[in-house]
Amino acid sequence: MKKIKILLFAMLAYVASNAQGEAVEMANTFRQSGKIYVVITVIAIIFTGIISYLIYIDRKISNLENKQK
Amino acid sequence: MNWMKRYWWKLLGVGILMFVLTFGLLSKVPTLNILNETIRNLFYHVPMWFTMYALFAYSVYHSILFLRKLNMDNDLHARSAAEVGFIFGLMGIATGSLWAKYTWGTFWEPRDPKLNGAAIALLIYLAYFVLRSAVEDETKRARLAAVYNIFAFPMQLAVTYIMPKFMISLHPGSSDTVNFKQYEMDSQLRLVFYPAVLGWILLGFWIFTLVYRIQKLKIISENEED
Known part of the structure; x- marks a missing residue:
């Protein structure tokens, strides 16, 4: 039971870390506003x-x- | 179209750089933590160092030629190329330091081998210019400078490129830094990065020709005065 708990926790941590990876902050709105072309x-x-x-x-x-x- | 024959590579460099400077801000880049948009510095900061390497390589090539034929023109080539290469190195340090402030929170991380290596490399070349200015006799100066340059070139390559590869460095692209392990050049990055290196090298050599020609004119006018 303990092993399963550890495994579950590890999986959850892995998913969480991956989810974090997807939400990397990039200048998307900066580009969308179109003013990047001015620069x-x-x-x-x-x-x-x-x-x-x-x-x-x-x-x-x-x-x-x-x-x- | 005679001028095209002389200017084509300068125009090519300018054209490439125009593409790099504009498309470098628009292209799709990998989304990575910590780096974020600063991954685009690959298109601006890194080519400075490649241009420095190219000019220093050209410089040491002419130093070797000088020692073989003792032609003062080779010495002038070596000197001018080292000067422009040094300027590009300063640009590399300045841009890298600014990036470090926003990424690591400090302008200079004193324990990082990549940063210290870059500083040592520039000091090695600073010593080259000091050595030149310290010797009065022209032939003696040229000879000493050429010999020193042959030592300086592999040394700067070792401390900026080879040694940091074997050490733990925070700098992106280093071997085993946890956060940048995923940092790999994909085709989108290469599309801008390779032209950037070529474009800056061409511009660097253009500036070098200007420095060389001015020095040449100076020498000729000094000889006329004598």
């Missing part, structure tokens, strides 16, 4: 800006190199 656009704009600056620097160095030749 993504902001990131895209910043990245474009930085890359444009990098291209500008690259060309500037090229000009200097051409002058020195």
Whole structure:
């Protein structure tokens, strides 16, 4: 009887731990609200800006190199 | 279309990164306790270290070339690549530390081998720059730096990558940390992670070429003054 009780408890604990696993908190509502796209656009704009600056620097160095030749 | 020949890999890197930065927030990720949404740091934090490895590998490759041919241009390659790699390492430490604050409740967990290894690796390369600045003679500096770099590269790889694998670490991806045992890369993660590594490496090398070319111009203009 004691063994069965332990077994039952173990099974219950296992189920409970699994149930906990399913309820992992993720940003679901955050995405559902649709505003995540605003953040993504902001990131895209910043990245474009930085890359444009990098291209500008690259060309500037090229000009200097051409002058020195 | 001559510029395409020179710029294609830079554009490729930028294109890939645009995909990674945007899709990295939208893609489906495994739902895991403790990690939650921060699993997405795999797309942002981890590629910093891979880019650092790539640049350090390039740096040590040129250090070996320098010792064989004693060409100062190889020394300049090695120096510039190490510099950019170091910056990427700093980014890795900063982002990792911020993540640790929200996951473990502390900016720095002093007993964790992965964190300490990362700090030691950066100190090893800091010593490389200190060594360079301490030697006046150019050829001597290049030679010493090349030899030191050949020791530094395997050391940093050992302390950041190999050693933490054999130790107990809280860091995700480590072998036997209870909560992250389920942490496995599924195809959804790989879809963003692999491009992220490639994209950041390409961008890292682009920045490296800029640093290298500026240093080159500086050397030429200094020689003209003499």
